[in-house]
Amino acid sequence: MAQIIGQSTRQFFIGSLEKPHMTEVLVEADRIERQYWRDLWRFRELFFFLVWRDLLVRYKQTVVGVSWSLIRPFLTMVVLTVVFGKLGKMPADGLPYPLLVFCGMLPWQFFSTAITESGNSLVSNANMISKVYFPRLVITVSSVMTSFVDFLISAIFLVALMMWYRFIPPIQVLCLPFLVMLAVGASLGVGLWIAALMVEYRDFRFIVPFIVQFGLYLSPVGFQSSVVPPRFRLLYSLNPMVGIIDGFRWSLLGGRAPIYRQGLVISVIEVASLIVSGIWYFRRTERTFADVI
Amino acid sequence: MSETTEFAISIENVGKRYSIGRQRSSDDGMRHAIESALRAPRSWLRARHQQNTKKVDFWALRNVSAQIKHGEIVGIIGRNGAGKSTLLKVLSRITVPTEGRMRINGRIASLLEVGTGFHPELTGRENVFLNGAILGMSRAEIVRKFDEIVEFSEIEEFLDTPVKRYSSGMYVRLAFSVAAHLDPEILIVDEVLAVGDSSFQKKCLAKIASYAQAGRTVLFVSHNPDAVRTLCQRGIWLKNGHLYRDGKADEIIEDYFNDIAIEKCQSLSNTEHGLSIQKVLLRNERGQECSRFFPGDDLVVEVHYDAQKRIENPIFALGVAGKNGPCFTSNMLLDGHRPRFLEGTGTLTCTFKSVPLLPQDYSVKLGVKAENVIDTIVAYQEVAYFTVAGDLAEYGYKGAFETHARHSTAVVVPYEWRLPDGSTVAVSLNRQAPVLSGWER
Numbered sequence: 001m002a003q004i005i006g007q008s009t010r011q012f013f014i015g016s017l018e019k020p021h022m023t024e025v026l027v028e029a030d031r032i033e034r035q036y037w038r039d040l041w042r043f044r045e046l047f048f049f050l051v052w053r054d055l056l057v058r059y060k061q062t063v064v065g066v067s068w069s070l071i072r073p074f075l076t077m078v079v080l081t082v083v084f085g086k087l088g089k090m091p092a093d094g095l096p097y098p099l100l101v102f103c104g105m106l107p108w109q110f111f112s113t114a115i116t117e118s119g120n121s122l123v124s125n126a127n128m129i130s131k132v133y134f135p136r137l138v139i140t141v142s143s144v145m146t147s148f149v150d151f152l153i154s155a156i157f158l159v160a161l162m163m164w165y166r167f168i169p170p171i172q173v174l175c176l177p178f179l180v181m182l183a184v185g186a187s188l189g190v191g192l193w194i195a196a197l198m199v200e201y202r203d204f205r206f207i208v209p210f211i212v213q214f215g216l217y218l219s220p221v222g223f224q225s226s227v228v229p230p231r232f233r234l235l236y237s238l239n240p241m242v243g244i245i246d247g248f249r250w251s252l253l254g255g256r257a258p259i260y261r262q263g264l265v266i267s268v269i270e271v272a273s274l275i276v277s278g279i280w281y282f283r284r285t286e287r288t289f290a291d292v293i
Numbered sequence: 294m295s296e297t298t299e300f301a302i303s304i305e306n307v308g309k310r311y312s313i314g315r316q317r318s319s320d321d322g323m324r325h326a327i328e329s330a331l332r333a334p335r336s337w338l339r340a341r342h343q344q345n346t347k348k349v350d351f352w353a354l355r356n357v358s359a360q361i362k363h364g365e366i367v368g369i370i371g372r373n374g375a376g377k378s379t380l381l382k383v384l385s386r387i388t389v390p391t392e393g394r395m396r397i398n399g400r401i402a403s404l405l406e407v408g409t410g411f412h413p414e415l416t417g418r419e420n421v422f423l424n425g426a427i428l429g430m431s432r433a434e435i436v437r438k439f440d441e442i443v444e445f446s447e448i449e450e451f452l453d454t455p456v457k458r459y460s461s462g463m464y465v466r467l468a469f470s471v472a473a474h475l476d477p478e479i480l481i482v483d484e485v486l487a488v489g490d491s492s493f494q495k496k497c498l499a500k501i502a503s504y505a506q507a508g509r510t511v512l513f514v515s516h517n518p519d520a521v522r523t524l525c526q527r528g529i530w531l532k533n534g535h536l537y538r539d540g541k542a543d544e545i546i547e548d549y550f551n552d553i554a555i556e557k558c559q560s561l562s563n564t565e566h567g568l569s570i571q572k573v574l575l576r577n578e579r580g581q582e583c584s585r586f587f588p589g590d591d592l593v594v595e596v597h598y599d600a601q602k603r604i605e606n607p608i609f610a611l612g613v614a615g616k617n618g619p620c621f622t623s624n625m626l627l628d629g630h631r632p633r634f635l636e637g638t639g640t641l642t643c644t645f646k647s648v649p650l651l652p653q654d655y656s657v658k659l660g661v662k663a664e665n666v667i668d669t670i671v672a673y674q675e676v677a678y679f680t681v682a683g684d685l686a687e688y689g690y691k692g693a694f695e696t697h698a699r700h701s702t703a704v705v706v707p708y709e710w711r712l713p714d715g716s717t718v719a720v721s722l723n724r725q726a727p728v729l730s731g732w733e734r
Contacts, residue, residue, distance in 0.1 A: 025397040027386060042429075049426040053412060053419075060414045060455075131409045132427055133386040290388040291311060 036283070040135045050142035054117075055149060069153045073109055077102050084222035091227065095253055096165045102158055103249045104221040107183045109154065111190075111241055112212040114147035118191030119208050122199050126293045136286050137279075140195045144188050151183075158252075170254035179247040182271055186240050189274025196282045199293050220245050225260065234262060240274070243267025300398065301479050301510040302361040302384065307393035309354040309379050353379040354390070357536045359529060361512070363399070363478075366505045368521030368542055369514045370549055371531035377514045378483070380531065381405060384512065385481050399478035399510070402429060406483070408468030413457035417448060417467055420456050424471045438474045446470035473500045479510045498524070518546045519585035550574065550582040557677065563670045566663070567602030568635065573659060573676040587683045588705075588722040592645040594657055594677070600635040606664035607635050610673060611643050615655050615703035621645070626662070649705050649722045650681045 025035065059065040077098055084090045085097035092100055121143040122129065122136065129136060162169065198204045216222075219241045228236045236242055243263040250259040354376045361367055371377050382388045384395065385403030410427040411420050421442055425435040435442075443449050446467045448459075456464060482501060502524055505511050515521050521528055521542055528545030530538040538545050554572035562569030577583040578591040586592060594611055608631055612622035623643050625631045632641070660673030707721035 025386075025401070027383075027389065027395045027397070045432050046426045049423050049432075053415065053423050056419065057412055057414045125410075128410045128427060130387065131406045133403070134427070134429070287389045290382065 036135060040137060043134045043138050046134060047138050047142050047145075050139065051145045051149070054143065054146040058146075066153065069150045070157050073102070073105055073154045073157060076105060076109070080105070080222040088223070090223040093224070096167070099161060099165055099167060099253065100224065100249065101222060102161055103252045104219075104245045106151065106154055106158060107179075107244050107248050108216065108219055108221045108241060110147055110151035110183055111187050111244075112215065113150060114144045114187035115190045115194055116208055116212060117147055118143040118187070119194035119198055119204060121191075122195045122289065123202070123205075123293065129293055130290050136289055137192075137282065140192055140282070141188065144184065144191050147187065148184060167253075169252050172251040172254060175247070175251045179244060179251055182247070182267060183244050185271040185275055186244060186267070189271055189278040192278030192282045193274070196278075196285045199285065199289055215239075215241065220249075224249065225263070233260065234266075237263035237266050238270075240267045240270040299362065300360045300396070301363045301365070302359075302398070302512070303396040304357055304359045304384075305394050307354060307357045307380075307383060307390045307395055308352060309376075309383055309388070310391040311351050311353050313349045313351050352534050354383065354534045357393070357531075357534075359536065359539060361510060363510055364508045365527060366511045366513065366525045367527045367529055368525035369512065369529045369531060370516075370518055370521055370545070371537075372553075373516075374533075375531040376534040377531055378405075379534075381481060381483060381512075381514050397479065400476075401479040401481065402475045402477035403481035404428075404472050404475075404483065405481075407465060407472050411456055411464070411468060414455055416455055417452045417459070420467070421471055424468065425474075428472065428475055430475065434476075442470045442474050445473060469497060469500075473497075477509070479512070480504050481512045481514075483514045517585065518549055519583060522546045522581075547582055550584070554677065561659075561671055561674075561676065566604060566666065566670045567600060568604060568661065568670050569599050569601075570659065570661075570671060570676070571597040571599055571638070573597070573657065575657065575677050575679050584679045585682050586648065586650075586679055588650055588652065588681055589647050592648045592679070594643045594645070596641045596643075596659060597638070598635060598641065599638045604635045604663050604670070606631055606633065607670070608662040608664065609641060609643075610658075610660040610662075612658040612673070613645070613648075613650075613655055614658060614675075615650070615653050617703065620650065620655070620703045631664075648681075649707070650703055651705060651722070652681045652683045653703060654678065654680050655703070 059068065062068065064071070080101045081098045084101070085092065090097075118140045121139045125139050128139070194204055194208060219239055220228075225233070225236065225242055225246050237260070243260075243265075244267055246260055247264055247267075357376075357380065369377050369380065379388075381403065382405070383390050384397075385401070385405065387403075387405075408420075408424065410424055412423065415423065421439065422432070422435055426432070430438075443452060446463075446469075448463050448467055451459065451463060456467075459467070480501075498520065501511065501513065505524065511524075513521065513524055525542045528538070528540065528542040528549075529536060530545050530549055538548060551572065551574070554574050558570045558572050574582055574595040574597070575584060576593040576595060577586065578593070580593075592613070596609070596611075608625045610622065610624040610626060612624070613620045623645070655678070656675045657677040657679070658673055659671065659676045660669060661671040662669050705720075705722045707719070709720070710718045712718065
């Protein structure tokens with residue numbers, strides 16, 4: 001439980017240009033760590049290097065390369081459209097069903113890959129953790145960011161899809177950045193928890209695929225939440241992704257029904273508490289990562 | 294900060310406790326487990342977790358205090374499990390101490406391993422950037438030093454090949470090159486990183502020595518006391534997690550060898566005849582205790598004994614053996630010389646002159662008999678170990694010798710070829726050139 005207090009960090013940024021011995025690090029058992037956030041800033045470049053590495057590595061030795069991040073959501077969209085739209089005959093409110101599905105899939109796929117990747121991030125970088133010092137938060141946050149890049153690529157596909165259907169998004173589209181941030185926040189909050197828990201309890205290696213698998217059907221990805229009976233709507237909204245996915249659909253497609261405000265508020269509260277508690281738990285367990293992993 | 298900047302590193306009462314998991318005692322069987330899990334799942338889970346991880350506390354490091362000044366080169370030695378690696382991890386902030394505190398002044402870099410974070414799928418070029426960033430270099434810094442790094446690694450032509458296609462030698466070369474271009478004020482190195490072929494090892498150690506010459510603070514953890522003696526002025530000896538000795542490297546190393554020798558010989562006593570071998574020391578021609586020799590060096594074997602009962606006409610046998618069996622021996626049974634008697638404590642020394650051994654690991658064996666005793670007093674067995682170091686290329690050896698021929702023999706006596714054209718070539722294993730500046734004696 002050691003900590004680092006007081007240090008003039010300028011030396012770290014400017015390197016050897018300044019005269020040496022400016023930096024002092026004090027590591028002490030049982031103290032609050034003020035140094036941590038400065039270190040995080042100091043290692044900001046590593047953060048981008050890790051994102052860059054994950055992106056580079058992902059499609060090495062594949063034939064179609066980056067196209068996979070388009071093919072995957074496209075095929076899922078086709079399947080969900082057929083299952084829910086054609087076979088299940090879910091209401092589409094006059095919108096093209098593929099568009100409806102894709103607007104739900106965009107945040108959901110981001111969330112599911114982000115929690116899977118970030119959940120495994122610490123364990124799969126165990127070697128780095130046991131041999132080099134840097135704030136471990138860098139690893140987990142960077143893996144969320146890697147998934148975010150995929151999200152952006154999929155978003156291009158959505159634009160193409162909208163053009164295909166000659167669909168012009170309503171004015172609410174201006175709220176989209178906020179909803180994207182919310183989705184990033186949800187992924188980060190859950191990701192931090194899972195990553196930190198995974199270090200000690202590898203059970204999460206089995207739990208996460210379940211969350212991802214069931215979540216696809218429990219969240220309004222293939223259908224709209226308006227099909228949920230009104231008396232269960234609030235209960236249904238306890239899933240933080242419900243508010244986010246509804247919000248995405250509302251801002252991108254409009255639709256007749258106004259946004260379900262309670263659901264969105266619940267999501268915002270949940271995301272905020274997930275991030276705060278996630279960082280807290282991560283920081284609390286971080287100091288023993290190297291010993292436990 | 295003012296009064297502390299004198300020290301690069303200041304450690305105060307640092308301790309690190311680990312909890313070691315223990316095996317679960319007994320299982321009541323599957324049926325019972327399922328039953329209790331169904332009845333009270335929560336408490337069952339908790340109990341199971343506790344059982345699974347029944348912990349025993351273990352202090353890997355305790356009450357370690359030391360002050361290291363700027364520009365000091367400190368060697369940390371100790372046996373396996375003495376706490377060297379833990380100290381290293383605590384100092385490099387990979388893990389946090391359970392108690393105590395430490396203060397670090399200056400840009401610190403630690404190398405516990407080369408190539409941390411190397412990704413096999415990425416090319417050499419990409420890995421240089423990644424690894425540099427992991428070690429704490431900024432992008433601008435890496436860009437600036439990139440050419441230098443590549444040149445040092447000598448693998449320029451494979452820079453755009455994925456690292457997974459590299460030979461292990463190339464991999465280590467590239468990895469070390471990145472590490473070698475870190476520019477810290479305080480460097481913490483684990484000697485295990487000096488891996489690879491012997492010429493590369495030399496390069497690594499030379500680099501570490503150059504840090505020292507540049508006035509940097511270096512903490513050098515080593516399993517090899519000889520390396521500590523040549524590189525460091527100061528030695529810290531860890532024993533069972535405690536700081537056992539701290540002082541001049543020469544003295545510490547001397548005592549450390551002594552300690553090892555005594556421990557190795559603990560079982561070498563014969564109560565019936567009242568003889569115990571206290572320790573067997575190896576020294577070089579200058580009388581320094583040593584476990585690392587070069588081909589052509591003298592090897593002095595010093596046997597310290599304690600004879601509680603008088604033993605008439607004892608017979609000593611010493612032998613040196615390599616991986617492929619015995620190399621040479623000094624056996625009183627063969628040469629006929631022997632002391633008249635042994636009584637009390639004393640020393641017997643044998644000097645093997647200009648030992649013509651190839652660079653490899655060797656062991657020294659000792660056995661004791663007596664003229665009028667039928668069975669052996671001390672059974673012939675290994676009592677000490679040493680390494681012959683050096684690069685064969687420096688003795689004029691070339692080609693595939695390193696890998697194949699080396700294992701066919703250990704002893705090379707001086708010889709001379711007379712070739713069909715009438716010319717002669719003389720080969721001997723005596724050391725002419727210094728092996729490494731800062732590393733040779």
